[in-house]
Amino acid sequence: MDLRNINRRLSARFGGAVHAAFADGCVVLTGRLDTWSETVEACQLAAKKYSNLHVVNDIVCAEAQASPQAMRLPSLRDGALEGRRPDVLIIGGGISGASIARELSKWKLDILLVEKECDLALQASGRNDGEVHPGVDLSKGSLKHHYIRKGNAMYDQVCRELDVPFRRVGQYVCFDKGWMKPFIALYCLWRRKHDGIEDTRVISGAELRRREPDLNRDFKFAVSNPSSGCVCPYGLTIAYGENAVQNGAQVSLNTAVLSMEVEGGEIKSVHTNRGTIYPELVINAAGVFAEDVAQMAGDRFFSIHPRRGTNSILDKKAGARFSSIASIMDSSRSRRHSKGGGVLHTAHDNLLVGPDAVETFEKENTATRPQSIDTVFAKQEKTMPTLNRGDIITYFTGVRAPTFEEDFIIEKGRKTSNIIHCAGIQSPGLTTAPAVALDIEKMAVEELRKKKTVVPNESYSPIRHGVPVLREMPDEERAELIRKNPDYGVIVCRCEEVSRGEILDALRAPICVPTVDGVKKRVRPGMGRCQGGFCSPLVAKIIAEFLNVPLDQVKKSAPEADITFGRTK
């Protein structure tokens, strides 16, 4: 679409309120609009899907201006990182940043990963459904398409190396209109040829019911993708991070990038709340803030439009009735950027329902809303009529970080030489992360070699041992571990059957996050049906004893998340 065309359409839709212009190799939109949804619409109108000519949104949106959203910063101020000169500074401790850190740790490099939250995977990487996608249904030529099969295929090995549970449970896209079957069968054949995906099949309604009796009995057929799987997304992120740390990388939590000094197209220094850092190379894996980081680096050539999604987690009793991933084929396919949610048997044997997709200008607003649950259940009850809201044990909202082109940005800076962007990461970003990390590793090493020699890290080990999961062990193995460490025999969390020994192991892990939520994410006390009602005081007490601090110093998550206010009278 040429610029004239874009402006004609913008003007037809918004009068003279918005205007598009080429600047610095981007399509820059300026003007004024009242609502965020109009702003998104304008940018989408100007954007070409999967193009690397990006839309940059400089529209002044009254709705967004009315409640300005400054990035939430950690309260911590110290000089812990002052004067650090890492070879690589990775900004963002989500799945992208953590996996890049791990792959780069194969090289003898000084790697520093900074994350503004108090743990890894606290934003989108910890707030998604954990599906490892099969890699059909993405247009050729996109980076998503380029990476998804590679990423999917890597999962067995990566999860084995990092000791993260992963199962290829299979995915079904279900259809209730029988007449569509021949067309979909043809489409599958074409996809097989086009994408080289051999295992995609059309299965009959009867076969679908045999495999998953709880799915809607009106489904006439389904597309089966056996290579789909489920992983614990934050578990994988933490595992990547821990392996990186084992191999010499440093992870600094509660560390936010505030600004950068850029000179002659090169980042000279990076200011954080914990001191100024002088990196050779910066990797932008900042999720919804990737545009902000690019801006700081003088290299803003894309825009992020945050998209919120809410998932519900249902009791394991509901999880036991269904073993895979399924969704109903949505006939209203316009403006779809994901398969529109579904039902999924999680890596921890719960049932997950969701997500929805709602455009928002609030990058960090992860508050849940009842309407999201209503929308998601109204839709997924068609997939699985036995869904029962009474089985919900929790729900959470995450914010995706798409560009208007709806593709990833994995490339070196366009104007700034020492930055690599890993931006626009949204679904299937979890699936692609292992493959993307390998490419970014290559790009980074190539870049660094322009300045210095880069040699392999001879003590690198890809193997990370997670905390043993005793509830899943045969009795003899469990008894043997308890003999060695009797704390493994003291159950603290009754719902998830987590022992004191496992909690202490989590606290002794390479990345220690001694908070109730930190322990919960690592070994699951409080993840069950009572949601920590019984165990949270016990976990807090174990943490206090481990840190040798008073109980009121133990936090739920961030340093300000007080659980109690000191001794009673």
Added chain:
Amino acid sequence: MREYDVTVIGGGPAGLAAALSARENGAKTLLIEREARLGGILKQCIHDGFGLVRFQEKLTGPEYAQRFIDQVERGGIDVSTLTFVTRLERTQAGFAVTVVDRDGVETILTRTLVLATGCRERTAKQVSIHGTRPAGVFTAGTAQHFTNLLGQLPTRRCVILGSGDIGLIMARRLTLEGAKVLGVYEAKPTPSGLTRNIHQCLRDYDIPLHLSHTVTRVLGEDRLTAVEVAQVDDKMRPIPGTGEIVECDGLILSVGLIPENELAQSLGAELDPRTKGPVCNGQLMTSVDGVFSCGNALHVNDLVDYVSESGELAGRAAARFTPAPRREVELHPSPALLYAVPQRLDLNRDNSKTTLYFRSREVLERCALRLRVDGREVFSKRYPFLRPPEMERLDMDFTRFDLNENSRLELEIEVTGHE
């Protein structure tokens, strides 16, 4: 391999009573408790009012529990604390109970099981509270654990959602600890807790009770900063436009208890959707032969005295259990009843002194409980009032009614307006 006649799972008031009565009835008895100390939730209930029915005395929770613990410690019952049941399986002669403790993994054989696993609290997400996920949102029992067992103040200024007894008790407790309790909000038009607690815990401390109101949203990123409260309609849905922000650092939830029956379900015990406990007969035996249920796992009780009573009944029945074919009739409660326990009667067992527990669905005045057999009224009892928070208890001699397995047994409440 250790073998027992009766294995009781859960060392709270129900389990303690069950173990004692199993022993008294000659059974070789094992009591399993996952925590380090016996007493269950009573350990943290340091207020008084326990034991009025049973001992005609006002005891604190720990005092009440201690009376039973003392008897258990007199011997004759094997007690395993810090022991967690991971698995139950049927065997030819009964059940295999697999436990973990500091010594490892052990499988114990038992002829019968008494499940006294208590209940858990309903959480914020289970009552559709939305918003952020800050610290400062506690179920009442968790807040009580922090306050009474760990000596830590969980809030300085809080809102309590739900007028269940634990919520009311915590309103008073936190006030005494110097916290400001801004109000108790209850979605129902009537209180959920006992009348005596409304007086002793709220009125005496000038804590407002807002009926037909609920909390819809929590605010605050790290620690709670406020909640949104709203009025609800008669279907308990928030009425748009009535929302109001209340600044506070704590939200305490007392929004219901859910009997814990995952172990019962693992053996295939049928659950009653009304009680969320196992369907039991007059001996408190579940649908699985040799598996008994009691206390709050069977149905949520209002007074611990009744919890102990059901424990005793289950313990005795478990000790005396011999396999026999069942000849059961169902007891059908009318919609005016929230539930009735037991749900069935086994005509092959003694039903001459069956204890019936029930609750009405709504607050009713001047009404009568009627029992009908095949449409014929065989029993009635008048009540000046029935309130859902207050469980009713009744001893019945069902042998009087000449029941057979085809009898239709109906229990109903009728508002008589009797003079």
